[in-house]
Amino acid sequence: MYTYQWTSAILGLLIAGTIILLIRRDHLHTHHAGWWLFSALCIAILGIFPKLVDSIAIKLNVNYPPTLLFSVGLGLILLKMLNIDIYHSRQERQLRRTIQRIALLEDEINRLKQDQEHSTNN
Structure with a gap:
């Protein structure tokens, strides 16, 4: 080999x-x-x-087999990058929703504290 x-x-x-x-x-x-x-x-x-790339390139009518290898590799890298962006967008959306829920809960807690203080003062 x-x-x-x-x-x-x-x-x-x-x-x-x-x-x-x-x-x-x-x-x-x-x-x-x-x-x-x-x-x-x-x-x-x-x-x-290594001859596998050559035989696939011949079947696909690619004149220079390394071009096929690099083109497929670049395409896969682009797909991986797209997958990463989709994953990060999903994570950001979940984080934003979680932050909004926390803000709503904090507001509810503050409102309940104020109601409790108001009722104990009366």
């Missing part, structure tokens, strides 16, 4: 091992881990079978 094949295969396995370690230490939520494990698996597979 060529050196770049070993390098890519080992890199994919190291990334997968790191992801599993991050999950076990609770630094990475399992919801996000699937994406990274899939990426590591793809790196390892393409490292072990």
Whole structure:
């Protein structure tokens, strides 16, 4: 096997091992881990079978196979970024609603305290 094949295969396995370690230490939520494990698996597979990209490129009529690899990689990165933005937007919306609920509860508590003080003064 060529050196770049070993390098890519080992890199994919190291990334997968790191992801599993991050999950076990609770630094990475399992919801996000699937994406990274899939990426590591793809790196390892393409490292072990580099001609796979060539054969897929030929079937898709791509003249220069690395272009296919980089185009697909860039597309996946953009999808991941979109997924992150959607997740963060959902988190921000939940945080904003929680802050509004807390504000309403604080207002209710202050109103009840004032009513209690007013009733004890009368």
